[in-house]
Amino acid sequence: MPRILITGASSGIGAALARHYAQPGVSLILVGRNAERLETVARDCRASGATVDAARLDTRDRAAAVALVRRSDAEAPLDLVIANAAVNGGNQEGQVEAEDVAFETADINYTGSLNVVLPGLTLMLERGRGQIVLLSSLAAYAPLQDAPAYSGAKAALVAHGLALRQKVGPRGVKVNVVTPGYVKTPMGGELKGWRPLEISAEQAAVRIAKGIAANRDVIAFPFILAALARTVLLLPENVRKAGLYAFRFQRRKRR
Numbered sequence: 001m002p003r004i005l006i007t008g009a010s011s012g013i014g015a016a017l018a019r020h021y022a023q024p025g026v027s028l029i030l031v032g033r034n035a036e037r038l039e040t041v042a043r044d045c046r047a048s049g050a051t052v053d054a055a056r057l058d059t060r061d062r063a064a065a066v067a068l069v070r071r072s073d074a075e076a077p078l079d080l081v082i083a084n085a086a087v088n089g090g091n092q093e094g095q096v097e098a099e100d101v102a103f104e105t106a107d108i109n110y111t112g113s114l115n116v117v118l119p120g121l122t123l124m125l126e127r128g129r130g131q132i133v134l135l136s137s138l139a140a141y142a143p144l145q146d147a148p149a150y151s152g153a154k155a156a157l158v159a160h161g162l163a164l165r166q167k168v169g170p171r172g173v174k175v176n177v178v179t180p181g182y183v184k185t186p187m188g189g190e191l192k193g194w195r196p197l198e199i200s201a202e203q204a205a206v207r208i209a210k211g212i213a214a215n216r217d218v219i220a221f222p223f224i225l226a227a228l229a230r231t232v233l234l235l236p237e238n239v240r241k242a243g244l245y246a247f248r249f250q251r252r253k254r255r
Helices: 012-021 035-047 062-075 099-127 148-171 201-213 223-229 237-247
Strands: 003-007 027-032 051-056 080-083 130-135 173-180 191-193 218-221 249-251
Touching: 003 012, 003 062, 003 099, 012 027, 012 035, 012 201, 027 035, 027 062, 035 051, 062 099, 080 099, 099 130, 099 148, 099 173, 130 148, 130 201, 148 173, 173 201, 201 218, 218 223
Parallel strands: 003 027, 003 080, 027 051, 080 130, 130 173, 173 218
Antiparallel strands: 191 249
């Protein structure tokens, strides 16, 4: 994958993926909102031999996102676009998620992803090759009562991604959806609650990259948690509520 664009690359899974792919011959376009953290990741990737462009961007800005994708692709065709930027949503006191938080979460996690993915997809379809990756979550299958907008946006990414995969696969463009469980990241550190089978961002990046290389439709991990999550919506509501009760959380103040 010689030319890769990654959003949310300033920390967490996005940063880990950037460092994983960084090597001589690889060109990375790293996108994030925190310029200082983004430059730190870019510096590490350059030290590993990759060519790196770092772009400070809020993916909710559709015009800016589309312009960045088109400009990056014009310089050299994009082989892989990874839409990873996301926020948790929720509430710091464990109350019902506020309207402004819910809209922000949906705009960043779903609409912001589409603002990058769709223009990239258009360009890839024109030349008949490329790969799109959407970062979802196991919360798409097992909705969290303390993060309804997050769960909803991640579910939308699964549905959208798998529908696109069926449609554009025959035209040479691959689409993959990633549904990780708990990953130790700064974003995950905002949550106070039970986090079973949590893995590091570096471990997650390795699993995601393997799934991308194998062109798996859904890259889900860890296996046990993924299998349980995918059965949740088939259960009666009283059983589902009891099972998800342990996954309640509160959100710490954002760093």
